[in-house]
Amino acid sequence: MTAILTPRRSPRSATIRDDRPDLRVVPEPRPRHTLGYALVMVLLLAGAVFGAVALNALAAAEAVAARNLERQVAEGEREYARLVADVAALEDPGRIREAALELGLVPSGPARHLQLERNLPADGAVVGTPLPEVTSDPLKPVLSAER
Amino acid sequence: MTEQPRRRRFTRAPRILTRTGEQLAVRRIRWLLVIYGLVLLLVLGQLVNIQVVQADDYADRSVRQRERVIELPATRGRIYDRDGDVLATSIEGATIYADPRGFRPSETADGTPVPAAADPVEVANELAPLLGRDVDDVLERLQRDAHFVYLGRQLDHEVGQQIQALGYPGIGVLAEPKRVYPGGGLAAQVLGFTGIDGDGLQGLEAQYDTILRGRPGALFLERAPGGLDIAPGVRELTPSQVGTDLVLPLDRDIQHAAEMAAAGAVERFDARSATVIAMEVATGEILAMASTPGFDPNRRVSGDEDAWRNRAITDVFEPGSTQKAFTVAAALEEGLVTPTTPFEVRDRIRVHSSTFTDSHPHPDSTWTVSEIIERSSNVGTIQIAQELGEQRLEAYLRGFGLGRTTGLGFPAESPGLLMPHEDWWGTSLPTISIGHGVAVTLLQLASGYTTLANDGSAITPSMVRGTVGSDGRLSPSPRSTSQRVVSRDTATQMQQMLIDAVSGDAGTGALAAVPGYSVGGKTGTARKPDPAGGYSDRYVASFAGFAPAHDPQIVVAVMVDEPYPIWGGVVAAPVFAEVMEAALIARRVPPDGASPTLAEALERARDLAREREEAEAGAADEDPLGIPVDDPASPPAGDPAEG
The missing domain is CATH 1.10.287 (Helix Hairpins)
Known part of the structure; x- marks a missing residue:
């Protein structure tokens, strides 16, 4: 009922098979330097391992250094915050008053004002060349940016 | 039983015999x-x-x-005064914890006994003095059936270092932020305080908690079991955000002066409490807000919660005569009276079913409106209020800020008490016109006087000048809104009347005078309501005023609770003068009063020196050393410098 298809042999393959000699002379293989090759490979492997270990050790050492630096930064920040609080406590008017009393100072009486008969520099009279105005920010030295 | 081996032999023998060695090897290899x-x-x-x-x-x-995730707590924002002085900040504290399991013998899973790491009694004895606790308390914590107990929180960093150096197993030290208030009790009721976990609980710490607290960060890293970081591992840092700083309009020096003056008044007049507010007229900024008795937020103890309240904002009182300025200003604004309008004033007046009297009996007199204020006449003020009427009086009082919160937003701020005029009864008009039957906070009273000093424009009080972000620059708060209550003319006329109340011959506020400055203000003395009904025999003394009177810069209001003597002019006015003087100097306000010339001052100084020499000569006759024994400047006994 059905025809079986047989593969047709191509003429080209037939030609190659016909032209190829049955036997040919194979040149003698060059002697390989097995020992040298093994040494190179061992050296390469050792170098790679040593490099990886060295890099890892260096990275670990840097990690230790980084931790030390972070600890120093944290310690510095802690000390700075404490000093800010200490300075503020020392500047407290109540503490200064107590310290002054302990030193023997007495509270001043009510302030008195004098009306000067002629202007002094503090009253607006300018002597010499006035300095240029400097924009000052009294808050700047102690604010967040410098924490 | 006997046939089975035979059958086995029958079946297996041919198979074995038929296999060759090669087949066997192949079969074994296949099995393998x-x-x-x-x-x-x-x-x-x-x-x-x-x-x-x-x-x-x-x-x-x-x-x-x-992985290790290390939480990086956010540093809470600082609070500064107007000059950048630190009022509240955070430092690193040490929290000490223990694992009580290490202090009792135990067994491993395979039943091996494990002795206690240390003797809990010995550890408790060693740690208790460092922790500031009783030995029994520490011992009880070490013997609890728990894995983790706190032995002390937010202690000094040095304490943590000492405990760490002891090296007890099972005892650990954690770094934890600790809120500190370098000024101790300075402005304590205004600043408030935070809880042990850093949450704002009171005062501005609570009101601005969300912006002060910042945002915690986290450090994600990979760490070997030995504790060293894995260098090539993941390391992600989410930095914590520092809380925003607050800059207050408070002036530390004025605040200190106000607290000193309030404390002095409480001590001198045996008062229950005293409260002081200083405000800047042009901006409504609060320069000082002091309440005595106070507390130190660094060392809060249970039992003094009453001192935590910011009484200037949370407590109300009947303003008494200080409110007469508002009543008269309303009548001036409505054109019903002028400062020179005369009134026939007797020393008593009957309204509805009650009789109202002046503080002192006096013959029937013809006083102008200005004199009524100067003498603080109840009767005269009631007569003016009767012309004004209930509706207009209530409207103006509300305009001056009574009966509503100031807009400051401070926690637990009281709106005071001012009933709608529809609910008033027969004696309400005369009562309220002289500052009774109405309750105000000291801040409301100060705001009302700021309105008069600010040429009739009410300005919202301000407690925060601005915030400081991570760039270190000040972001100012929105400017306070203002609203006109009375005209500039009315305010000016009222200012002059209040100047007369201080410097006039019959003025009740003479003790409020500040040398070198003109001062305007009004005294107040009011009975305190009795919780059982009616009024008690206890009083509130008050004073509110401004200076320099002709160009008001600063308003100060004072309230002294239950003093003796009771009079506002005697008790509160000197406190006003003390605080006002400190505020004027601190704010560098030039004097506007008549100051002596240099020659006159030198002459006075010479006179004083002469008088002192004469006095010392007299004292020397009595004391051979010539040094009073209680002179604080005297050298102490045994001082080497003395010899």
Whole structure:
């Protein structure tokens, strides 16, 4: 009922098979330097391992250094915050008053004002060349940016 | 039983005999391959199980073994006064904890006994003085059936270092932020305080908690079991955000002066409490807000909660005569009276079913409106209020800020008490017009006087000048809104009347005078309501005023609770003068009063020196050393410098 298809042999393959000699002379293989090759490979492997270990050790050492630096930064920040609080406590008017009393100072009486008969520099009279105005920010030295 | 071996022999013998050695080897190899295949399948199955089926689970386990997430707590923002002086800041404290399991003998899982790491009694004896606790308390904590107990929180950093140096197993030290208030009790009721976990609980710390607290960060890193970081591992830092700083309009020096003056008044007049507010007229900024008795937020103890309240904002009182300025200003604004309008004033007046009297009996007199204020006449003020009427009086009082909160937003701020005029009864008009039957906070009273000093424009009080972000620059708060209550003319006329109340011959506020400055203000003395009904025999003394009177810069209001003597002009006015003087000097306000010339001052100084020499000569006759024994400037006994 059905025809079986047989593969047709191509003429080209037939030609190659016909032209190829049955036997040919194979040149003698060059002697390989097995020992040298093994040494190179061992050296390469050792170098790679040593490099990886060295890099890892260096990275670990840097990690230790980084931790030390972070600890120093944290310690510095802690000390700075404490000093800010200490300075503020020392500047407290109540503490200064107590310290002054302990030193023997007495509270001043009510302030008195004098009306000067002629202007002094503090009253607006300018002597010499006035300095240029400097924009000052009294808050700047102690604010967040410098924490 | 006996046939079975024979049958086995019958079936197996031919098969063995038919196999050659080569076939046997092949068969064995095939079996081995099958076994290897099974093992390989097992390995592959497990590989698939680990790498595919349970990959996420194993990955999580792996990460959990080496990952460390370190929470980086946010530093809470600082609070500064107007000059950048620190009022509240955070430092690093030490929190001490213990694992009580280490202080009792135990057993491992295989039953090996494990002795206690240390003797809890010895540890308690050693730690208790450092922790500031009783030995029994520390011992009880070390013997609890728990894995973790606090022994002390937010102690000094040095204490933590000392405890760490002791090296007790089971005792650990954690760094924890600690809120400190360098000024101690300075402005304590205004600043408030934070709880042990850093949450704002009171005052501005609570009101601005969300912006002060900042945002905590986290450091994600991979760490080997020994504790060293894995250098090539993941390291992700989410830095914490420092809380925003607050800059207050408070002036530390004025605040200190106000607290000193309030404390002095409480001590001198045996008062229950005293409250002082200083405000800047042009901006409504609060320069000082002091309440006595106070407390130190660094060392809060239970039992003094009453001192935590910012009484200037939370407590109300009947303003008494200080409110007469508002009543008269309303009548001036309505054109019903002028400062020179005369009134026939007797020393008593009957309204509805009650009789109202002046503080002192006096003959029937013809006083102008200005004189009524100067003499603080109840009767005269009631007569003016009767012309004004209930509706207009209530409207103006509300305009001056009574009966509503000031807009400051401070926690627990009281709106005071001012009933709608529809609910007033027969005696309400005369009562309220002289400052009774109405309750105000001291801040409301100060705001009302700021309106008069600000040429009739009410300005919202301000407690925060601005915020300081991470760039270190000040972001000013929105400017306070203002609203006109009375005209500039009315305010000017009222200012002059209040100047007369201080410097006039019959003025009740003479003790409020500040040398070198003109001062305007009004005294107040009011009975306190009795909780059982009616009025008690206890009083509130008050004074509110401004200076320099002709160009008001600063308003100061004072309230002294239950003093003796009771009079506002005697008790509150000197406190006003003390605080006002400090505020004027601190704010560098030039004097506007008549100051002596240099020659006159030198002459006075010479006179004073002469008088002092004469006095010392007289004292020397009585005391051979010539040094009073209680002179604080005297050298102490045994001082080497003395010899």
